[in-house]
Amino acid sequence: MNFNTTVPIYLQIMDRIKKDIVTGVLARGERIDSVRALAAKFEVNINTMQRACSELERQGIIFTQRGIGSFVSKDENVVAALKEEMSAKLIEGFVGGMEGLGYDKSEIFKIIRKALAI
Amino acid sequence: MNFNTTVPIYLQIMDRIKKDIVTGVLARGERIDSVRALAAKFEVNINTMQRACSELERQGIIFTQRGIGSFVSKDENVVAALKEEMSAKLIEGFVGGMEGLGYDKSEIFKIIRKALAI
């Protein structure tokens, strides 16, 4: 995985795992790879991976059982809320950013329509 | 100015100044506030502000004259390219992010239309 140098790696990994949960790559209640395996997969130190996991647990997105492993939350509301929250953040960042550049809503609409080729 | 804790302050200040240039708040060739004044305005250390400025100069967006001050580039192509680059980055981040959440182009279109209330 390619990491952006300006944002902490553990946050980028969290984002990636959240996406996998939202898109169903990781199903509700499913066991995720061990911290050590994930650290190897993302080519990252165990401590960094551990930080990403404990932060995901703190946010209620995964839960862990010592000696056993970590699992995606079984709560479907958590997954739905996660998707909603992440898309809302993307929309706000995009619209707010474009407005900050001086585009009004109708211009933004035209630009995004062109970009999507619809 | 409120700073995001996850991204370096000097980058956020650079972004703010770029936006001011793109939107014409800072005109081509116009003199910008001194490093010390900007540091006070953004409530940031002089060294941090200096870093933002020297980086902006490195990118050709402003130029400085020792003992006199810093000025927005006079090149209109620079400003136009800056706007293009910044909006392209926003679009790519938004569309890429939404696709990463599992939305296809037509869904993204519907969502953004609703968000823009058009």
Add this chain to the structure above:
DNA sequence: ACTAGTGTTATATGTATATAGTACACTAGT
């Protein structure tokens, strides 16, 4: 009991960022 595989914690090191404080180099106005 033992072992392998889990999560978890701790110490030490290096780098990037932000700060405080000081000093230097240059320019314009007096």
Add this chain to the structure above:
DNA sequence: ACTAGTGTACTATATACATATAACACTAGT
């Protein structure tokens, strides 16, 4: 010449992040 206001550079300190390395705590299977 002097002074005030520019940009610029340096040292030192503190914090966050990422790494290497080691150890501890718990669980399941043998």
